[in-house]
Amino acid sequence: MKVTVFGTGYVGLVQGAVLADIGHQVLCVDVDESKVAALQAGRIPIHEPGLDTLVIHNQRLGRLQFTTNAADGVAHSELIFLAVGTPPDEDGSADLQYVLAVAKTIAQHMNGPRIVINKSTVPVGTADTVAAVMAQGLAERGVQHRFDVVSNPEFLKEGAAVADCQRPDRIIIGTDNPASEAKLRELYAPFNRNHDKIVVMDVKSAELTKYAANAMLATKISFMNEIANLAERLGADVEAVRRGIGSDPRIGYHFIYPGAGYGGSCFPKDVKALIHTAKQVDFEPLLLNAVEERNQAQRNVLFERISAFYQGKLRGKTVAVWGLAFKPNTDDMREAPSRNLMEALWAAGATVQAYDPVAMQEAQRIYGERPDLKLVESPLAAVQGAECLAIVTEWQIFRAPDFELLAQTLSDRVIFDGRNLFDPALPASHGLGYVSIGRPAIEPR
Ligand SMILES: NC(=O)c1ccc[n+]([C@@H]2O[C@H](COP(=O)([O-])OP(=O)(O)OC[C@H]3O[C@@H](n4cnc5c(N)ncnc54)[C@H](O)[C@@H]3O)[C@@H](O)[C@H]2O)c1
Ligand SMILES: O=c1ccn([C@@H]2O[C@H](COP(=O)(O)OP(=O)(O)O[C@H]3O[C@H](CO)[C@@H](O)[C@H](O)[C@H]3O)[C@@H](O)[C@H]2O)c(=O)[nH]1
Numbered sequence: 001m002k003v004t005v006f007g008t009g010y011v012g013l014v015q016g017a018v019l020a021d022i023g024h025q026v027l028c029v030d031v032d033e034s035k036v037a038a039l040q041a042g043r044i045p046i047h048e049p050g051l052d053t054l055v056i057h058n059q060r061l062g063r064l065q066f067t068t069n070a071a072d073g074v075a076h077s078e079l080i081f082l083a084v085g086t087p088p089d090e091d092g093s094a095d096l097q098y099v100l101a102v103a104k105t106i107a108q109h110m111n112g113p114r115i116v117i118n119k120s121t122v123p124v125g126t127a128d129t130v131a132a133v134m135a136q137g138l139a140e141r142g143v144q145h146r147f148d149v150v151s152n153p154e155f156l157k158e159g160a161a162v163a164d165c166q167r168p169d170r171i172i173i174g175t176d177n178p179a180s181e182a183k184l185r186e187l188y189a190p191f192n193r194n195h196d197k198i199v200v201m202d203v204k205s206a207e208l209t210k211y212a213a214n215a216m217l218a219t220k221i222s223f224m225n226e227i228a229n230l231a232e233r234l235g236a237d238v239e240a241v242r243r244g245i246g247s248d249p250r251i252g253y254h255f256i257y258p259g260a261g262y263g264g265s266c267f268p269k270d271v272k273a274l275i276h277t278a279k280q281v282d283f284e285p286l287l288l289n290a291v292e293e294r295n296q297a298q299r300n301v302l303f304e305r306i307s308a309f310y311q312g313k314l315r316g317k318t319v320a321v322w323g324l325a326f327k328p329n330t331d332d333m334r335e336a337p338s339r340n341l342m343e344a345l346w347a348a349g350a351t352v353q354a355y356d357p358v359a360m361q362e363a364q365r366i367y368g369e370r371p372d373l374k375l376v377e378s379p380l381a382a383v384q385g386a387e388c389l390a391i392v393t394e395w396q397i398f399r400a401p402d403f404e405l406l407a408q409t410l411s412d413r414v415i416f417d418g419r420n421l422f423d424p425a426l427p428a429s430h431g432l433g434y435v436s437i438g439r440p441a442i443e444p445r
Contacts, residue, residue, distance in 0.1 A: 001025070001187055002077035006102045008035060008066065010046060010161060010265075010332070011119055011154050012083030017054045018165040020064035022190040028066045029073035039066040047331040047358045050162040070102075074109035079183060082130075083119045083154070092272035094123050103130040106147075107137025113146040115180050119154045121210050121270055123277050127151055127174070127203045150175040150184065151203045153210035158264065159329030167191070171198045174206020211277070214270040215288060220255040221262045222294040228258035228438025229301075238438025239420055258437045260337035260392055260418030261298035263326035268295065268335045299337050302390055302418045303344035305435045309388070309414060315349030320386035320410070322379055323393025323419075324356035324363045331359040333366060337418065338392040346372050355382040357395055380405070387412040394419040403430040413444040 001024050005016040008030040020026040030036050035045050042059060044052045058064035067073060074080065084098035099120055106116060116134070118127060127149040134147055151174030156164035168191055173184050181200055185192070192198055201209070228238040238258050246253035262268065271292050278285035307314060326336035333339060342352050351372045354363065360375050367373055376382050379398060383389055388410055391398055399421055407413055407430040414433035415422075424442055427434040433444030 001079065003027070003079050003081065003187070004029065004073045004077040005081040005083055006030075006070075006073060006105075007082065007084035007098070007120070008032075008039060009083065009085060010048065010158055011156065012081065013039075013044075013046070013055070014048065014051060014156060014161040014165050015081065015083060015119060015154065017051060017058060017064060018162065019187070020058035020061075021054055021166075024063065024187070025077075026058075026064050027073055027076040028064070029070055030066070030068060033068055036066045036068045047329075048161050049159065049329055054162060070105045071109045074106050074114070075111070078113060079115050079117060079187065080106060081117045081119050081152075086120050086122055086269075086273075088269040088272055091276060093276040094121070094269070094273045096122065096126060096129070099126065099130065100133050103133040104137050107134040108141070110138075110145050110147070114148075115183055116147060116149045117152045117184070118149065119152055121153060121214075121266070121273075122151075122207060123211075123273060124204045124207045126207060148175065148177045148180045149203070150177075150180050151206035152184065153206060155210075155213060158332055159327055168197060172206050172209050173198060173200045174203040174209075175200070176202055211270055211274045214267055215274050215291070217255050218262055218267040218271050218295070219287065219291045221257070221259075221267075222291040222298070224256045224258045225261065225298045225437075226294055231438040232440070235440060236438075237440070241438075258420065259298075260302050260341070260437070261295045263299070263335040263337050265332060265334040268292075271295075299340040300344065301437065302337070302341050302392065302416055303348075305416050305441075306345070306388065306390060307348065309412075309416075309433075309435065312348075314345065317350045317388075318386045319345055319350050319352055320382040320389040321352050321354040322356075322382060322389065322391045322398050323395055324354055325359040325393050328393055328395045331356075331362045333359055333362045336392075339366075341390060341392060341418075342367075342373070346370075353382045353384075353386055355379050356393065357397060380409075383409045386410060388414045388416065390416040390418065391421060392418050394421060403427050403432060406430070407432050 003019050003024050003026045005012045005028045008028045016026045016028040038045050042056050082102050086094040089095045131149045153172055171188050175181055231238040242256050245251050275285050275288045324338045345352055353374045353376055355376050415427055417436040420436045424434050428442045431445040434442040
């Protein structure tokens with residue numbers, strides 16, 4: 001089948017490449033000329049495991065193409081995916097300008113029936129708004145064409161985006177139009193062989209399903225962070241509690257890792273957007289408010305621990321930071337807890353020496369040159385000349401460090417671990433102080 005995808009970010013590029021890989025003819029459209037030029041030349045603008053080989057392979061086979069020409073994109077296919085960003089506005093609501101711009105573009109160029117499939121995360125009711133914008137665009141041209149707007153939210157996780165797209169847990173199709181449903185069933189048939197993963201529902205429920213999924217996962221994390229704070233004050237160990245509750249299949253082991261707060265381009269923005277939606281319909285979302293509030297507080301916890309250790313006197317200190325990306329296996333630093341930590345350290349007068357396996361360029365892009373940030377080439381270079389170490393992202397490379405070397409290198413012999421990577425006995429056996437999340441702190445010896 002022929003498919004057009006508007007937006008070649010984390011969702012659009014991965015979705016486009018995966019659809020091409022199962023044999024569809026995919027044309028990806030983006031307004032970012034440099035991104036499209038890079039993709040045309042076989043350079044992948046984001047770090048996502050497996051994506052480069054998938055894109056290049058399908059490009060060579062002629063099944064995956066990139067353009068900035070929106071008219072070509074609209075002409076290419078009856079099926080048009082929307083995968084553009086929906087960033088948060090200042091009031092927390094989702095900014096729909098990019099989604100609606102594409103809707104207008106489609107209406108300007110369409111010369112036959114179209115099915116617009118929305119993969120962007122959008123508030124309930126957006127499909128109606130997209131349809132209204134398209135109807136107006138067609139009316140302005142004085143032409144009539146059939147179109148349908150379907151909700152088909154995306155559930156991929158960054159760092160595992162290709163695998164998630166190739167093996168989705170479920171495929172939500174929000175439509176009450178049997179013809180659109182049939183087209184999408186045909187498109188997704190290769191993902192649906194083992195058992196039926198397609199769940200069809202009305203458009204509004206599909207739009208809400210996306211927010212409900214992210215809010216549920218964010219709730220699990222904030223709940224666990226709340227328990228971690230309690231555990232610390234009560235002298236209990238949250239990791240033992242995590243294993244204890246996770247073994248109950250009704251609770252499960254997933255998404256109950258306490259840490260430095262959830263980040264990324266989705267949970268923070270989507271919880272805020274759902275809160276905004278609730279308020280618009282005069283409903284006070286007490287639980288979601290608390291999830292968001294706990295996360296705001298949690299993203300300061302690592303800094304608070306460091307500040308408490310130094311009794312607020314951080315001026316002139318050098319802090320090594322391991323991990324800048326919001327999670328492992330991505331270079332994405334949108335809403336990364338590392339940013340809260342570094343910005344608080346800088347405000348307190350400290351210098352940061354940071355290392356991340358793939359997000360160094362992104363950090364350079366965000367912060368540029370500044371005297372209190374040194375981006376270094378290895379975990380070891382980060383700790384050299386530093387007083388203490390803060391771990392923010394749980395990359396594999398940080399999981400088995402040479403504790404003896406750390407004890408000799410860090411002048412204050414202390415690790416602040418925002419991801420609970422180690423059995424506290426290990427750093428302690430080398431005389432290192434170890435301050436983690438929801439577990440008793442160990443003083444340096
Ligand atoms: N990142 C994720 O893990 C993830 C997962 C599921 C859902 N989502 C949702 O999917 C949507 C896209 O997220 P993302 O992370 O891929 O965003 P992104 O910022 O990585 O990419 C968006 C792309 O859209 C392009 N764009 C903007 N306006 C355009 C236009 N008029 N025509 C063509 N392209 C245009 C931008 O240049 C950019 O390349 C968001 O709504 C997000 O909430 C994201
Ligand atoms: O037990 C956990 C699990 C995750 N996190 C944090 O939660 C954030 C989000 O992690 P994750 O969900 O793995 O990554 P995302 O790429 O943001 O994916 C989420 O957001 C996407 C965008 O909507 C959805 O498609 C995915 O299903 C959803 O998992 C990160 O900061 C993690 O460190 C924790 O603190 N504890």
